[in-house]
Amino acid sequence: MDLATFLIQCLNSLQYGLLLFLVASGLTLIFGIMGVINLAHGSFYMIGAYMAFALAPVVGSTFGGGFFTTLAVGTVLAVALGYVLEWVFYSYLYEREHLQQVLMTYGLILVFEELRSLIVGDDVHGVKPPELLSGTIPLGELMTYPVYRLFISAVCLLLAGGMWFVFTRTRLGMMIRAGSTNREMVQSLGIDIKFLYRVVFAAGVAIAVFAGMVAAPVSSVYPGMGGQVLIICFVVVVIGGIGSIRGALVAALLIGFIDTFGKVLLPQAAGVLVYVMMALILLWKPDGLFKAG
Amino acid sequence: MGTTTDRGKLAFVIACLALLAAYPLVGGKFGVDLVTKIMIYAIFALSLELLVGGTGLVCFGHSAFFGIGAYAAVLLSPQGASPSLLWILPACVVAAGVYAAFVGALSLRTKGVYFIMVTLAFAQMAYYVAHDTPLGGGTDGIYLYTKPVLGPLDLDSAGGIYGFTLACLAAVFGALAVLSRSRFGRALAGIRVNEQRMRATGFSTYPYKLAAFVVSGAIAGLAGFLFAVKDGFVNPELMSWHLSGAVLIMIILGGIGHLRGALIGAFAFSLLQEFFKSEAIFGAFAKHWTLGLGLAIIASVALLPRGLVGVPAQVRGRLTGRRGSAGSGGSHG
Amino acid sequence: MADARIDAAAAAASTPQMSRGEVLLRGQGLTRRWGGLVAVNEVSLEIERGTVHAVIGTNGAGKSTLINLLSGEVPPSAGRVELLGQDVTDWTQPRRARAGLGRSYQRNTIYPSFSVFENCRLAAQASHQKPWQWWRSAQRCEVSRNAALKAARRAGLDDLLEREAGLLSHGQKRQLEIAMCLATAPQVLLLDEPLAGMGAEETDRMLALLDELKDGHAILLVEHDMDAVFRIADRITVMVNGSVIACDTPEAVRKSPDVQRAYLGTH
Numbered sequence: 001m002d003l004a005t006f007l008i009q010c011l012n013s014l015q016y017g018l019l020l021f022l023v024a025s026g027l028t029l030i031f032g033i034m035g036v037i038n039l040a041h042g043s044f045y046m047i048g049a050y051m052a053f054a055l056a057p058v059v060g061s062t063f064g065g066g067f068f069t070t071l072a073v074g075t076v077l078a079v080a081l082g083y084v085l086e087w088v089f090y091s092y093l094y095e096r097e098h099l100q101q102v103l104m105t106y107g108l109i110l111v112f113e114e115l116r117s118l119i120v121g122d123d124v125h126g127v128k129p130p131e132l133l134s135g136t137i138p139l140g141e142l143m144t145y146p147v148y149r150l151f152i153s154a155v156c157l158l159l160a161g162g163m164w165f166v167f168t169r170t171r172l173g174m175m176i177r178a179g180s181t182n183r184e185m186v187q188s189l190g191i192d193i194k195f196l197y198r199v200v201f202a203a204g205v206a207i208a209v210f211a212g213m214v215a216a217p218v219s220s221v222y223p224g225m226g227g228q229v230l231i232i233c234f235v236v237v238v239i240g241g242i243g244s245i246r247g248a249l250v251a252a253l254l255i256g257f258i259d260t261f262g263k264v265l266l267p268q269a270a271g272v273l274v275y276v277m278m279a280l281i282l283l284w285k286p287d288g289l290f291k292a293g
Numbered sequence: 294m295g296t297t298t299d300r301g302k303l304a305f306v307i308a309c310l311a312l313l314a315a316y317p318l319v320g321g322k323f324g325v326d327l328v329t330k331i332m333i334y335a336i337f338a339l340s341l342e343l344l345v346g347g348t349g350l351v352c353f354g355h356s357a358f359f360g361i362g363a364y365a366a367v368l369l370s371p372q373g374a375s376p377s378l379l380w381i382l383p384a385c386v387v388a389a390g391v392y393a394a395f396v397g398a399l400s401l402r403t404k405g406v407y408f409i410m411v412t413l414a415f416a417q418m419a420y421y422v423a424h425d426t427p428l429g430g431g432t433d434g435i436y437l438y439t440k441p442v443l444g445p446l447d448l449d450s451a452g453g454i455y456g457f458t459l460a461c462l463a464a465v466f467g468a469l470a471v472l473s474r475s476r477f478g479r480a481l482a483g484i485r486v487n488e489q490r491m492r493a494t495g496f497s498t499y500p501y502k503l504a505a506f507v508v509s510g511a512i513a514g515l516a517g518f519l520f521a522v523k524d525g526f527v528n529p530e531l532m533s534w535h536l537s538g539a540v541l542i543m544i545i546l547g548g549i550g551h552l553r554g555a556l557i558g559a560f561a562f563s564l565l566q567e568f569f570k571s572e573a574i575f576g577a578f579a580k581h582w583t584l585g586l587g588l589a590i591i592a593s594v595a596l597l598p599r600g601l602v603g604v605p606a607q608v609r610g611r612l613t614g615r616r617g618s619a620g621s622g623g624s625h626g
Numbered sequence: 627m628a629d630a631r632i633d634a635a636a637a638a639a640s641t642p643q644m645s646r647g648e649v650l651l652r653g654q655g656l657t658r659r660w661g662g663l664v665a666v667n668e669v670s671l672e673i674e675r676g677t678v679h680a681v682i683g684t685n686g687a688g689k690s691t692l693i694n695l696l697s698g699e700v701p702p703s704a705g706r707v708e709l710l711g712q713d714v715t716d717w718t719q720p721r722r723a724r725a726g727l728g729r730s731y732q733r734n735t736i737y738p739s740f741s742v743f744e745n746c747r748l749a750a751q752a753s754h755q756k757p758w759q760w761w762r763s764a765q766r767c768e769v770s771r772n773a774a775l776k777a778a779r780r781a782g783l784d785d786l787l788e789r790e791a792g793l794l795s796h797g798q799k800r801q802l803e804i805a806m807c808l809a810t811a812p813q814v815l816l817l818d819e820p821l822a823g824m825g826a827e828e829t830d831r832m833l834a835l836l837d838e839l840k841d842g843h844a845i846l847l848v849e850h851d852m853d854a855v856f857r858i859a860d861r862i863t864v865m866v867n868g869s870v871i872a873c874d875t876p877e878a879v880r881k882s883p884d885v886q887r888a889y890l891g892t893h
Contacts, residue, residue: 472760490737
């Protein structure tokens, strides 16, 4: 493998890893704050991808906008969806056992998949990146690298930084963190915990949908993508250590590299490699790489 | 007061088995094939019930053991002659048990949600081995050309596989019922209710959990073996996480904490699936049957948290104006 | 096996030379740090057969962590634990329990869906496990049944054996918690606030039980109820902020100016 190819694969790994981190942090957020394990998180990613495909013409004819307008509209819709879903469905899951949460959100996956099938169909689609970002930059003498992939990495980093800022530096973040460890105390302070949870959930959904929309031009849009990303997110959380954001980042990048280079070097074993790595890490550190915090 | 006595439970189970034994006399070809499949799922569900209801370990990767039992049946069968049931059945069960020992050793140090995620991931690992490597034959799957034999038993005939599956179901049910009353089974029950107290009393809980995990995986492997022999065909979907989800739904639908719940749940879920798939009822919409199934799953978990097994007690409670008391914990029938 | 242990403990208690003074549980220099916080700081104590050794202190003094260090639930950052003369610092909690260390919890850890008898029987089973005999019904295990009956009787629960444990009164549940502790015939008992939430009558009953249990056992008692502690303890260790500030007879502790300043004065 020459240097340019190696560099390309590194950049691809980084992009995939950061995207995974974004989706996984939405999952951990909802679990960490509300104690709900949400299997349908992958479905939100899938919804985002299909939105990027299906909304584009609608947005084009209504607003005359392009990719970025679609992103904005999609995110707004995602926040609304998350808000309604929490109100109508997820708020009933908070007090339930994990097994019940797992099964009810699994049922939701089936519902989302079929609704998508009814509304948009089961075909695989490609989505074009916007004109502005569809160019390439030169890498060495012979190779080039798509600008759009760099855009994805940048956006993920920006969002991750934004989340970190909200959590650690704002009042809202402080309320959220307090609410996760002591519901009653937060309520007695006059903060509407129900509204807080709804906001957090909507944010988690929006992150997943946004990630799906942004990833659509590079990953293509197909029916099984929700389930696939969900399970990989689980592996991120398991390897990183549950409750640890730092762990999720390290784990996501690790998976990004193993998966990308695996596909290039050992295509037949690529699917299994990530799980083998997980098994080895668990042998060494049964609780994952990092402890919560 | 409102509980089912041990005799009542035994009577119910014997009645079910008797009905199943008599069914081929009235059922047509499709019916016998379907019921064989449901009985295989019942064995699968019973194996998971040991883990979830018996020990409190929610495993979301049980399809791996089912799939390994099935694939082992195909991969271990010699090309020419029919293998003897006496060695191939145990071999498949052991293969599944070995993978269960591996997964259990690595995942049982974790708890709760973490455990759910790890078991799911390990099932995906097995899925990818079947799906991507030449060992698994890829998405197309592999055919079983020679079915096992044991004396006059012909597993190639619909009646033969039906009868053998029924015998296995009865044996597994009986064995698990005996197990749940044994010291080992009671220890598992204690671990489910309060693992900390068990440890404080002097039980090293990890070996118990691992043993339960391996036995559970092995029985799932038996179910997979029967599935491969019945259909003569295996593909990676037998290890898909959707099957892991389905079998969890079966036991919660039937009722966690009751062996007969696994039996009831397997039938209820399979019949529910057939209902939603039926074109006679839903016409063209039948191809979107997973929508109805998803809604039914949500409804059943929300409305029947104790499963179908709990319905008679709920009804009795309503009729007599009293609440049925919870089980005495003495047995797990 | 459990039978033999109960009898051996009783025999040992009745021999004057062996009954008092023999140290059954010893903690030496026990320290536990969580990150920057020191929860338990160089705590040493000894518990002798036939005595009740109480540990008192304000909230956050480290009493729960100390009990967890002794029982094996939490590994120490430094220090040793000796049980019946053996170094058990590296032993897991189940192993220590099988060697004769019983523990009760502040919050009930009974099995609410099982009967009182089954609670005791399952606890007694720890001394007589035989998990490989999967065909034998646990209810037929004479050894665990007898040990359970003995323990339940000792804790005063004879007439409640068939009752579902979750339906007991709070005081009865605390009695059951003790009974489960006794079911494995331990020689050392670590009792974490056994009087928690009890009324006067129930407290008297529990104290009478503990007084009876002194014979043959070494008891470590963590308690907040000062009257009860002074009634029943032979020795008291006072902890403040993870360290021991006094370890003496009840009278001496009551009179100690350090203790009065740090703890009893603010009571």
